[in-house]
Amino acid sequence: MSTSHTTQAQETKPGNPATKTVDAARFSALSVSAIADDPRLAQRINLPEGKTYHLGELFEELSRQTGVSISADDADSASGKRITVALRDVPLSQAMNAVWSLLSYQRAYWHWNRTGTGTFAYRLSRSSDARQYGVSTRQRVQKSFEDEATTLLRSLNMTQEERKILGETNPTAATYLGDERIRTGLKLLASLPEATRQAVLRGEQRMDLRVADLPPSEQAIADTLWNDVRGSSTTSARDVVIRRNTFPGGISPWLMIGVGDENRTSGRGYVGGVPFEKEWQQRLGEEWQLPGDKSGDDREGQPLKKSEASDAPKTGDGRDGASLARHLSEVSQASPLSFLARLPTELPRQPAAPAYGKTLESYLATAQEQSGLRHKWRDGILLLEYRGNLTAEESAVPWAFVKELRASEGTAAQGVLPLSLMAKAAYNLTPPQLFELAGEFPIMTMVADWQKTFTGLHRSPKRIDAIVSERGLRIVEMEPLPPGLEVVLDSLKKEGRAAPERIRFSRYEGVGQNKEKITSLGVYLLDKDGDTVYGQSYPYKTQTVKAEPTKPAL
Known part of the structure; x- marks a missing residue:
């Protein structure tokens, strides 16, 4: 997508910014004509070390290298979003559009705003839809989760043939519909008052029940579930736990029902779970694909070759974004390639190091499976997004305030x-x-x-x-x-x-x-x-x- 809105324009000789007058223009990605208007955007950028920048900080570095005024909206906390960067001899216009693509989603676009006469200045800002996209995504996922629970509870009163038909139209629910133990456990959820059930599904309440306090029919359900998991234990079920969980680094909730005695509680998922998570990961991955993006690149089929002299950061060996940034920097050396990545501070598990001799495609598949990184390409630049970014609470700090902290620390006594x-x-x-x-x-x-x-x-x-x-x-x-x-x-x-x-x-x-x-x-x-x-x-x-x-x- 490459739309623009111009408040004033005088067309003269194309490609000559000195004779081109534009008071203000707004683009999604910079268009071909916008790039042609400003030859300075053809300058090559080099940031090969795989360093993590705040968005506003990155633009200041691009401005320093090229003399082009590039900024983020300082009033917006998004100016503090962190981006890990390795750019190798990339035209400035492509780097700018890659940042735009990394941050944008369908119907949640960021915009390049161009101002000035002759010598243009560029500012990236997010639309109101982009500002609310994380919240609206969490709401969509939660509604879908509650709808699935309603569907599964309704299936308890269906015949086997009706459940079969439902499963054909609802693949996620089909995973549970054929499991008798799941249907048994769902009866416990169905026994809760509707208001309580909704509170549990929304994570507002957790149910800790004593089996002895339940009606006989529900005690029988708890005993049935316990018999399936107690193994060699000869004790009876004492407790039932019903609560909403989320996957570490995931985007979707799942409902756990557990039963146990005085020594342990064993539970499993009854609503949501892995199928639901995969469905939403695929859906959001599709929404991240924008016009002009590519899902793959020929370089993915090439083997990674270890570089003798790596300029990748030497820090980070644990379950954190620093470790993942280091691995990506090594990959950018081995391919070689340019990348932009939005990484988490913490990871559910330690990220896998690059396997030299194997293909980039293999590494990216491992990064998606183990570290939750989806990827795409824009003008030959690899873009990576952590799957949990959308559902995480907004934590970016405005770049202007980070600069104030750094400046104060640098000049303060001691x-x-x-x-x-x-x-x-x-x-x-x-x-x-x-x-x-x-x-x-x-x-x-x-x-x-x-x-x-x-x-x-x-x-x-x-x-x-x-x-x-x-x-x-x-x-x-x-x-x-x-x-x-x-x-x-x-x-x-x-x-x-x-x-x-x-x-x-x-x-x-x-x-x-x-x-x-x-x-x-x-x-x-x-x-x-x-x-x-x-x-x-x-x-x-x-x-x-x-x-x-x-x-x-x-």
Whole structure:
């Protein structure tokens, strides 16, 4: 798709930006004519190292290399979306359209906005449909899940022939319709009041039932289910659990019904499950395919050749996005190819390393199976999207705020964020956004856990000045109290220790087991004389350099 909307245009000689006047234009992907309007877009881009950028940060780098003004909408948190990038001698226009394609879905397009006269400036923004696409997708998946539950419960009253006909038109339901044990378990779900059943299906309620408290007919169902799974156990079923689960990194829910005795509970899926997940993965994968995209490329049939000198990042060996980014960087060296990827922070399992000698197609199939990466191609650039991105709660932090944090850390005394900026983060960001920041600024984990407390500090700057002073802040002025502080105060009272009257925050440096320098934020409770009666530290950052430990500056 390559549509554009222009508010003013004067056609002169094609390809000459000096004689072309356009006040404003909006495109989906940059069109052929838009690219022809600006020869600067033919400049070649090189970002081969497989680094992860914030979207706004990536555009700043592209602008630095080419002199073309490219930006994201700073007012939108999407400017902080993370993209792992390896671009090898790629025209700028193709890189820009690849970013557009990576982020867009059918009926949820992003747009390139072009402004200026002669020398154009470009800004990428998402439409209202794109802004709501994650929420609307979660709603669609949930409705489909509830509809499937309704269909399966309705099938309990069908004849075998009617169930057969239903299975022919509903392949997902057909997986369950022929299983007598599934139908038996569904009777427990059907026995719940409708309002309770809906709450369970929506994850708002979990049912923990005692078999002895159930009517005789439902006790018999529980006993039947238990007989199928108890193995050598001679005990009777004691408990029934009915709850909604989600797949790690998946997009769809599934309903688990479990039975057990005092030692263990055994359960399985009764609604949703793997067939439902696969159906929705396929559907969303199709919605990600846009005009101009390709589902495959000839390079997928080529074997991967190990590079002697890799510029791939050397960090990341676990179940995280850093490990996956490193593997993709190695693949981009071995193929070689350019790629853009939206990766998760954490993965359900450790990603598979590239198997040299095998094809790129084989690696991509493994990446989809083990790491949940769907892929497509745009102008020869491999695009990869983590399947759980759509249903994850919005966690991107506006790039402008990330820049503010980095700049403050770089200029602050001792390289530590000022407390006022931590409080500002607590006030302006959601918990998912704070935890996202914790990947770069570990102290944000504490800020997320203490969000209400830091928000209170943001609303009263005088308290910030007091809490970092030698005397500290009076505890009675701390509103609200940090999580767990009341428990600490009660414990100190029971031990007969001096009652703390003030709380103080202070930077603390120490050394870890591997001689790494650890900077922490120390939280200290002080008695009336200013002596510490309790202290706890929260990691700020770790530097792998040798250092001598220092005592807290109290």
